[in-house]
Amino acid sequence: MSFNIALSGLNASQKDLDVTSNNIANVNTVGFKESRAEFVDVYAASLLASGKTKVGDGVLTADVAQQFSQGSIQFTNNALDLAITGNGFFATVPELGSLETSYTRAGQFKLNADNFVVNSQGGHLLGFPVNSDGSSASVSLSTAEPIRIPTSSGAPTATSEVDIRMNLPAGDAYISGAPGNFDPEDPLTFNNSTSVTIFDSLGDSHVMTYYFVKDDPTVNPNQWLMFAAVDGVPIDIQDPNTDAIANGRVGGAASGPLSTRPLPPPNAGNFGLVGARLEFTSSGDFIDQFPPLADGIITEQLGSTILSNGAESSQTIQIDFNLDPLAPNPNEPTQFASNFEVTALNQNGLAVGRLTGIDIGPDGLVRATYSNGTSEPLSRIALVNFANEQGLTQIGNTSWKESIVSGEALAGEGGSGTFGTINSSALEQSNVNLTTELIDLISAQRNFQANSRALEVDNQLNQTILQIR
Known part of the structure; x- marks a missing residue:
């Protein structure tokens, strides 16, 4: 014995x-x-x-x-390196459509050829679907899907509106002969200018420039003319309710509010341009504009020059001055005795964005940022916990599977309940x-x-x- x-x-x-x-x-x-x-x-x-x-x-x-x-945390420079601080496991599947889920604490993830987030063994990291505001649509493991990072942010958006706020210097001198001698290539024929990048229907970018010319104070006091050009090609600012080109050019004198006046006699300048007229009070408050809602029209006749790439040639761009006829407001242009200053110049178009970065929050929300300045929530990394972790079945590759002894997998979000938080650009060491x-x-x-x-x-x-x- x-x-x-x-x-x-x-x-x-x-x-x-x-x-x-x-x-x-x-x-x-x-x-x-x-x-x-x-x-x-x-x-x-x-x-x-x-x-x-x-x-x-x-x-x-x-x-x-x-x-x-808990193992110690080692920080890295890879946003897809993930570490869990606290309880929980990452859930992975060996291939798309598989229900054979395994669980791991090893967060060495990367992108495969199809832009899915995978580990070194090719296991796809699972995440919960999210709404457009980043909230989880579901936290059930049955709805979790392999996380994929798209390289582009979708179709481009053509610019339809430009929002502009600026101060036009009250002390600027009247340029003799203006606006009849306006020439966008000659800075001596206009007082100030500013530019904004706009996008056509194909996502191609163009530079729209606005030129501001002070009108004769003896004829039209506290009034300015604004002209526009796209990629250096002058365009007409048309009244959306009438044919501004047929009725004449902006310029000359008339009485009554601008929005109710007939178009003044032609004052075409070197290019025969139709511009917009802005009127201010003696205290610098913006009170009127003409056309009533100034629209910059890229007309079909410019399709062969400005939009030679096949984009929609009738693209309309609305210029929004935020006019409030009742009282001054901080969103309007002003005419004060200070320098020319653009305080806001925004447009609503988008180019096709290319992936520039991945951001993963402590709650597991995966957000992609793109070159067009947008960001998009993609998924929320699923965390899984068990009643008895020591009952899990080891399968190698630092992974485990559910067993009768471990209990059923309980899914949830990072930082909620008993689940730990997720650290991006970090790895949990042995x-x-x-x-x-x-x-x-x-x-x-x-x-x-x-x-x-x-x-x-x-x-x-x-x-x-x-x-x-």
Whole structure:
């Protein structure tokens, strides 16, 4: 019997050595969880045997239990490197459409050839679908899908409105001959100018420039003319309610509010342009404009020059001055005794955006940013927890699968309930303490030697008995 006891001790010591060696071997494995060999004694006695004199029958390995304590966090420069601080596992599937879910703490993710977020083994990271505001549409693991990062942000949007706020200097001098001598290529024929990038229906960019010319203060006091050009080609600013080109050119004098006046006599300038007229009070408040709603029209006749790429040639761009006829407001243009200053110049068009970056929040929200200045929520990384983590089945590659002992997978968002938070550009290191493992290694070695010695002594005793005559 003593042979069997010593032999069980050898087996237990060998198992302890194996577990310790495996921990040491994975000291640099991302997301690895150390194991601990747990032993129990063997004791058996018959019904009538005396328990006071019964000796144990050795030792057995009861379990090799993994310890899911938090590993240290190492920060990286890769936004797709993910680490969980607290409870939870990442969920992955081996291929699209698969229901074979595995769970891991190793967050070394990257993009594959189809722009899906995958780990080194090709497992697709699962995420919950999100609404346009970034809120989760569902937190059920059955609705989780592989996360894909699109390289473009969709179809372009043609510019339809430009919002502009500026101050026109009240002290600017009247340029003799204006606006009849206006020439966009001659800065001596206009007082100020500003530009904004607009987009056509194909997402191609163009530069729209606005030129401001102070009118003759003896004829039209506190009035300015505004002309426009796209990519250096002058365009007409037309009244959306009438044919401004047929009725004449902006210029000359008339009485009454601008929005109710007939168009003044022609004043075409060098290019025969139709411009807009802006009127201010003596205190610098913007009170009127003509046309009533100034629209810059890229007409069909300019299609071969400005929009030679095949974009929609009848694109209309509305110029919004935020006119409030009742009282001054901070969104209107002004005419004060200060420098020319553009305080707002925005347009609503978009080019086709290309992916420029990925941002992942502590709650797992994946947001893509694009070169056209937009950002878009794509998905929310699914986290999964279990009632008994140590009951998970190891499958290698620092991954586990659900088992009867572990309980069912419980899905949720990072930072909610008992789930930990997600750190982007970080990795969870192995939770192995190398110093402790080396001490355990020495201890396991001593145990092995002691059991070997017990086996040797048993053998010597048997030899002594066999030699008795």
